[in-house]
Amino acid sequence: MSQSQIASARPVILTGDRTTGPLHLGHYAGSLASRLALQHSHRQYLLLADAQALTDNADDPTRIRRNVLEVAFDYLAVGIDPALTTICVQSQLPALAELTLLYMNFVTVSRLERNPTIKAEIAQRGFERDVPAGFLCYPVAQAADITAFKATVVPVGEDQVPLIEQTNEIVRRINRQIGREVLPEAAARLSAVARLPGVDGRAKMSKSTGNSIPLSASADEIRAAVGRMYTDPGHLRAADPGRVEGNVVFTYLDAFAPDREDVEMLKAHYRRGGLGDMTVKRRLTDILVAFLDPIRERRARYAADPGEVMRVLKAGTAAARTVTQATLDEVRAGLGLVLEAEPEPA
Incomplete structure (x- = not known):
């Protein structure tokens, strides 16, 4: 068996982070440690989720753009290897947006509002009924991310498990509609430390609440x-x-x-x-x-050469674009969203 065949036979992982700021110890304990270990035994895709970061940061898009590289620096600094893990940028993968649009027809607003993770984050941010539609639909977008790569393993913290459960609900509805298993279900893989509290002890470690220790801390x-x-x-x-x-x-x-x-x-x-x-x-x-x-x-060494890091991201994104477009084409065809060829004239 060739090296490419061996690689294609390995289980697929999709994981990633919203690009709202540099990563912290909570990210490491929650999923980075698992990603480091699993990149040697799985086909791993690591998504810089800049589009999802806009769901509650649309008033400051420059922050999102700036932090794409900041998060990439953190990935490489902890030991993520681009030769083993495909690092890609979410907004540059158009198939993800179209899959999200399709999947929205297979989930209800009331189900999204009942998602424990979304409920908790809405309360944390004080949205009440002014929640942005994109934020409410975050589980659908995450389902698109996971299924576009046909991932079967998703390393997450404990608080993210309801999002994986909702992904699998959408997968089952899509497969029933199509009449065959086009998309696989995914399993959440919890780290040894499922949730690391903030230094204040009152909540999980979070960039937005200022109770975190960045990976770049002196x-x-x-x-x-x-x-x-x-x-x-x-x-x-x-x-x-x-x-x-x-x-x-x-x-x-x-x-x-x-x-x-x-x-x-x-x-x-x-x-x-x-x-x-x-x-x-x-x-x-x-x-x-x-x-x-x-x-x-x-x-610090990676940050001193951002051009090289950007080349890594462009190469990974190009590879991911091919994979995600193939999944979109398959889902479209299964749902009948294709134009039939016109018959040849007599």
């Missing part, structure tokens, strides 16, 4: 962010026993500390008393600095 920025972290409000003195559960510092240690035995010893010490919050925070700061320093240095 040692001083990391130290300041860890210093703000929520611990145990009942742990007033180092001698007091403390709670590990719900303690953001220990959540981050679970996610990023390389020595599991050391973390368990810290937890036991904290629970019985005699271990101060600042000592634990210093330990976490050292771990995060050691983890992020090489990423920040690699990112």
